[in-house]
Amino acid sequence: MKKIPLIICLIPALFIGLFYGITAAASSLNDEVQSDEKEGVVVAVINGSKIYRAALDLEVKSLTAHLLSLGDPVPKSDEPEIRKKALESLINAEILYTAGLKAGYDIDAALIDQEIQQVKDQFETPADYQKMLESIHFTENQLRRHFKKGLVVKNFVEQEFEKKVIVTPRDIRQYYTDHPEKFNRPEEVKASHILIKLDENATPAQKINAKKEIETILAQIKAGKDFATLAKALSQCPSNSDGGDLGYFKRGVMEKSFEDAAFSLEPGQSSGIVLTSFGYHIITVTGKKLESTVPFEKAEKRIQRHLTLHRSKALLDKFVDLQRQSATIDIEKQPEA
Structure with missing residues (x-):
């Protein structure tokens, strides 16, 4: 999240x-x-x-x-x-x-x-x-x-x-040369997730029930059930309408536990249960972009x-x-x- x-x-x-x-x-x-x-x-x-x-x-x-x-x-x-x-x-x-x-x-x-x-x-x-x-x-x-x-x-x-x-063209080239940090593309991942919400003031019983719910979903994923279908039916995040798809994101956007899990996965892999302030997640990575530099020709305009x-x-x-x-x-x- x-x-x-x-x-x-x-x-x-x-x-x-x-x-x-x-x-x-x-x-x-x-x-x-x-x-x-x-x-x-x-x-x-x-x-x-x-x-x-x-x-x-x-x-x-x-x-x-x-x-x-x-x-x-x-x-x-x-x-x-x-x-x-x-x-x-x-x-x-x-x-x-x-x-x-x-x-x-x-x-x-x-x-x-x-x-x-x-x-x-x-x-x-x-x-x-x-x-x-x-x-x-x-x-x-x-x-x-x-x-x-x-x-x-x-x-x-x-x-x-x-x-x-x-x-002028010289102005453009000079800016590109003087600001290399602006044209470095950081590593990004494309991920989907399933969320079972857990309020920060949840009772012990509510925590137990939420954990059981996410464990049941994880078992279905391990059994081969389609992730997007499960996300649409069971995820409590608004992204459920898109099968849990969160699009591409770089480091520093998500909570650290979510980020660490997502960036540790390769496309096609799914995580175990990840806890954030929003609740319990299961994450699957569907794409990855490695760190790169935008070439001058693409940055010029x-x-x-x-x-x-x-x-x-x-x-x-x-x-x-x-x-x-x-x-x-x-x-x-x-x-x-």
């Missing part, structure tokens, strides 16, 4: 994309005060445009998800700092949105319709879509403005900053993109700092999240 769960957000935050180097589609609410926002809690006002708590909450979730996906722990003590960074991101987004509109990067309503439809298509029913909106405290009108702002800022940044950056983003971010930071100097920014005292 992974030490830190991977959270996949439906609507990623724009400024994670701009300032942390990943692709994203949207930002915060815009300055149009609609009737459905009149009861919303205002957390900041930038040049007269309001940022609402719903937008801040979504940005916090997105930033937290980003940190978790990088493998960074997010203890509760870090939440105030994350919230502060999220609000700064939204303020910067508001500044860039205004600049983007002034530069002529407004978005057609038809394009926003497409974005909304893509979100709706991810849900089985309209009711499920409405539940999602309620969970993030948005109406559809707010979501539309959310996407509009994100697209305006995205286009403005791409055209006015990224496309003006020059990265990725390096070019990295350098482009890095240099455009420096330009963007300077632009935003300059705009903030002349902006009127009022940050409201925030209620507890």
Whole structure:
């Protein structure tokens, strides 16, 4: 089991994309005060445009998800700092949105319709879509403005900053030479598992029953029963729907006992019973990738993109700092999240 769960957000935050180097589609609410926002809690006002708590909450979730996906722990003590960074991101987004509109990067309503439809298509029913909106405290009108702002800022940044950056072949080669550690691929294994959960506060009787259950499954595997079939029927991990498949992972991702067992196996081999904080596991390895180095030819485009983003971010930071100097920014005292 992974030490830190991977959270996949439906609507990623724009400024994670701009300032942390990943692709994203949207930002915060815009300055149009609609009737459905009149009861919303205002957390900041930038040049007269309001940022609402719903937008801040979504940005916090997105930033937290980003940190978790990088493998960074997010203890509760870090939440105030994350919230502060999220609000700064939204303020910067508001500044860039205004600049983007002034530069002529407004978005057609038809394009926003497409974005909304893509979100709706991810849900089985309209009711499920409405539940999602309620969970993030948005109406559809707010979501539309959310996407509009994100697209305006995205286009403005791409055209006015990224496309003006020059990265030469020599720059790319030099980066590859100077950073060999970035192009080393660590050993990875592809594994599936069967989990019988064991709560940390389990009683002795519960521990005995869980151990008996996993021992029974192990006996079936040794008798030749299909691992994936058993995982689908008996595993208590969400991966059971995929026959227990966890995909490829490197060292440092799983708990140590799980990792040690998985990396000690060869493809086609299964482990004995492995105990983690989640419970009892049986692991089978289905693939292995040895440590290797990414050749320059395969890394070239990725390096070019990295350098482009890095240099455009420096330009963007300077632009935003300059705009903030002349902006009127009022940050409201925030209620507890």
